[in-house]
Amino acid sequence: MSRIAARLAELGLTLPEPARPVATYVPYRVVGKEVWVSMQGSVSGERRYLGKLGAGLGLEEGNEAARLAFLNVLAQLREAAGGDLDRIAGLIRLTGFIASTPDFTDHAQVMNGASDLAVAILGEAGRHTRSTLGVAALPLDFAVGIDAVALLA
Numbered sequence: 001m002s003r004i005a006a007r008l009a010e011l012g013l014t015l016p017e018p019a020r021p022v023a024t025y026v027p028y029r030v031v032g033k034e035v036w037v038s039m040q041g042s043v044s045g046e047r048r049y050l051g052k053l054g055a056g057l058g059l060e061e062g063n064e065a066a067r068l069a070f071l072n073v074l075a076q077l078r079e080a081a082g083g084d085l086d087r088i089a090g091l092i093r094l095t096g097f098i099a100s101t102p103d104f105t106d107h108a109q110v111m112n113g114a115s116d117l118a119v120a121i122l123g124e125a126g127r128h129t130r131s132t133l134g135v136a137a138l139p140l141d142f143a144v145g146i147d148a149v150a151l152l153a
Contacts, residue, residue, distance in 0.1 A: 004085035007121050015075040016044045016068075022140065028076045033089075035080040035150045039097065040072035041142035050141040054104030057143050062106075063113030065144035066096065070114035073148045074121070081152055089153040091118055091128035097145040099138045107132045114146055 001009070008015065019040060021027055028037045042049040042065040049065030051057050057065075073094075074085075081087035096111035098104075111132040118126035128148075138145045 002084060002086040004088065004121060007123075008085075011120060013071065013121075015071055015078060018075045018079045019043055019072055028080045030080055030152070033152050034092070035077055035148075035152060037073050037076045037080075037148040037150070039139075039145040039147040040069050040076065041138070041140060041145050042066075042068040043072060044068060047140055047142065049143045051143055052099045052101055052104075052137075053106070053110060053143055054101035059106055059109055062098065062110035062144060065142070066110055066113030066146065067117050069142075069144050069146040070094075070117050073114075073146055077148070077150050087152050088122065088125065089151045090125035091122065092149040092151055093129045093131075094118070095147050096130065096132040097135050097138055097147075098132065099136070099141075099143050100134045104134065107134050110144060111146075114144075 053062045077088050078085050098107045098110050
């Protein structure tokens with residue numbers, strides 16, 4: 001068992017199957033040693049955490065949505081690494097898109113759900129740069145979407 005797979009098991013987490021594109025794009029692209037992952041939503045067998053933060057969804061649901069979206073990012077990275085999670089040398093950047101009402105301002109706290117999980121799973125290799133944006137709506141009504149750039153060993 002790989003080091004990262006063992007850490008996932010220790011945390012009681014299972015990666016979902018990599019989500020397939022819903023439009024004309026690829027789920028990830030490998031460029032040299034970098035992997036660019038298209039935006040991933042909170043899906044695990046079914047879409048979860050739909051709607052907007054500040055309108056029916058609170059900070060706790062936002063954190064869970066960000067965690068699940070990050071697990072989907074990790075599932076894409078696993079596929080890009082040929083199934084070997086230990087080839088993930090580190091995260092370079094996460095970008096969080098938070099569907100929210102105009103008065104919701106805790107976008108960074110929502111995105112901490114993903115960032116904290118990245119560090120919990122990957123250790124120091126999970127530390128990353130980040131942008132977090134509030135948006136009017138996301139595809140398929142996701143409350144949180146995350147894209148990523150990572151480095152392969």
